[in-house]
Amino acid sequence: MLRMSDRGLELARDKMQDAGVAPAAVDVFSRFYRLLEEGASGLVREDDVDPLTDLPRHADLEVEPGRAAEALSKTAIIKLNGGLGTSMGMDRAKSLLEVRRTADGEALSFLDVIVRQVRAARERTGARLPLVLMNSFRTQDDTLAALAGYDDLAVDGLPLDFLQNREPKLRADTLEPVEWPADPSLEWCPPGHGDLYPALHAGGVVRALLDAGFRYACVSNSDNLGAAPDADLAAWFADSGAPYAAEMCLKTPADVKGGQLVVRRSDGRIIQRETAQTHPDDMDVSLDPTRHRYFHTNNLWFDLEALAAELERTGGVLELPLIRNTKTVDPTDPESPEVVQIESAMGAAVAVFEGATAIEVGRERFLPVKKTSDLLLLRSDVYELTDDFRLVARTDAPLVQLSGTYKTISAFDARFPSGPPSLRGASGLRVDGDWTFGADVTARGDAVLPEPDGGAGSVPDGATITGSGLD
Numbered sequence: 001m002l003r004m005s006d007r008g009l010e011l012a013r014d015k016m017q018d019a020g021v022a023p024a025a026v027d028v029f030s031r032f033y034r035l036l037e038e039g040a041s042g043l044v045r046e047d048d049v050d051p052l053t054d055l056p057r058h059a060d061l062e063v064e065p066g067r068a069a070e071a072l073s074k075t076a077i078i079k080l081n082g083g084l085g086t087s088m089g090m091d092r093a094k095s096l097l098e099v100r101r102t103a104d105g106e107a108l109s110f111l112d113v114i115v116r117q118v119r120a121a122r123e124r125t126g127a128r129l130p131l132v133l134m135n136s137f138r139t140q141d142d143t144l145a146a147l148a149g150y151d152d153l154a155v156d157g158l159p160l161d162f163l164q165n166r167e168p169k170l171r172a173d174t175l176e177p178v179e180w181p182a183d184p185s186l187e188w189c190p191p192g193h194g195d196l197y198p199a200l201h202a203g204g205v206v207r208a209l210l211d212a213g214f215r216y217a218c219v220s221n222s223d224n225l226g227a228a229p230d231a232d233l234a235a236w237f238a239d240s241g242a243p244y245a246a247e248m249c250l251k252t253p254a255d256v257k258g259g260q261l262v263v264r265r266s267d268g269r270i271i272q273r274e275t276a277q278t279h280p281d282d283m284d285v286s287l288d289p290t291r292h293r294y295f296h297t298n299n300l301w302f303d304l305e306a307l308a309a310e311l312e313r314t315g316g317v318l319e320l321p322l323i324r325n326t327k328t329v330d331p332t333d334p335e336s337p338e339v340v341q342i343e344s345a346m347g348a349a350v351a352v353f354e355g356a357t358a359i360e361v362g363r364e365r366f367l368p369v370k371k372t373s374d375l376l377l378l379r380s381d382v383y384e385l386t387d388d389f390r391l392v393a394r395t396d397a398p399l400v401q402l403s404g405t406y407k408t409i410s411a412f413d414a415r416f417p418s419g420p421p422s423l424r425g426a427s428g429l430r431v432d433g434d435w436t437f438g439a440d441v442t443a444r445g446d447a448v449l450p451e452p453d454g455g456a457g458s459v460p461d462g463a464t465i466t467g468s469g470l471d
Contacts, residue, residue, distance in 0.1 A: 226363075
């Protein structure tokens, strides 16, 4: 158990206050710091929970079109846009990364697709449908510059964005704020997406939406283009009377990580368990789709009146479970000092709201990009970009596995100079080692490229990759 003096917390609070961090975020950090100091791990043991079962299904909803349009007219779209894509070697907003091209060759970023999804839903239903982004101090300027070209986006004077908070990384040995003069920006980290609540409170966003006549909000990650505005889901949520709902997907072999909802045996309450909250001894059973059938998409629905009441009651300090995340101060340097990042998950608020619920949605609602292999799949011919800017799979998505050579965006793009291979006829694609792909390459079946001789290889124009390699 960690037993520290008050010095670490005092130094951290001073650092946050000097940087202008919102008071609610400082209070949230202080609460988590005390839990961390007491040795809290945030672990949720398998013996203490039961699996979530018998959810209603999005596919079974039968909603009258007028009712769907009415519900969407009272809905706002909130996107979490604080990620830099550091795991892919990026140093700017991941949402500015090119994800698709239109039929006439226009390059579209995640942000472009999101805006056009919102525009299409407005045209289809007549809803005002505001789009509000939660940016970080690292993504705000680039994002707002990119949005400047969409002069029809803002709604009724509502803000286009609000700012998530930041907190100091703590030295693992002392729990004091780390100092890193080589790059002081690395002394800070985002507090996890659970920061949504104090950030909303500090920015006055919920009250502004309510005052503008909106009642509901759909929140999702900006790198998940599957979470497009959906009028039927809006109507289901409005009719449920629930204060909060989560979208859940059935697990597939690709779903080896991610949060899940479980039922706490002690009180029958639905709670969230993230991968970082799963004890190593429980990991296999938590991933077992025969026991825990669903994983969390991180697409959430809120009744804004219920959310406003909870934020006002707590001052934005919701009692979410602690997630203790250990990293190095410089993510690119494993020899740099070990730090602790205090995090929380926004989905954990399911335990805060009495009457919270969930719904099973199809895989089309969950298309996140966390690695370059995910990006290759979304850029490929497996998906079609529709007129309303949804990405629709035309076949079952294959499992794509790329070697570490392709980890960064720059290395990835350099190895696909003519675009991605055709994956529509593939059940899987595994690329070992370092291959550069030519034009019009096709993968068939369970395709495999073994490590090339000589350290690097080239896939010729027009080649076909099968289970036995290049044909």
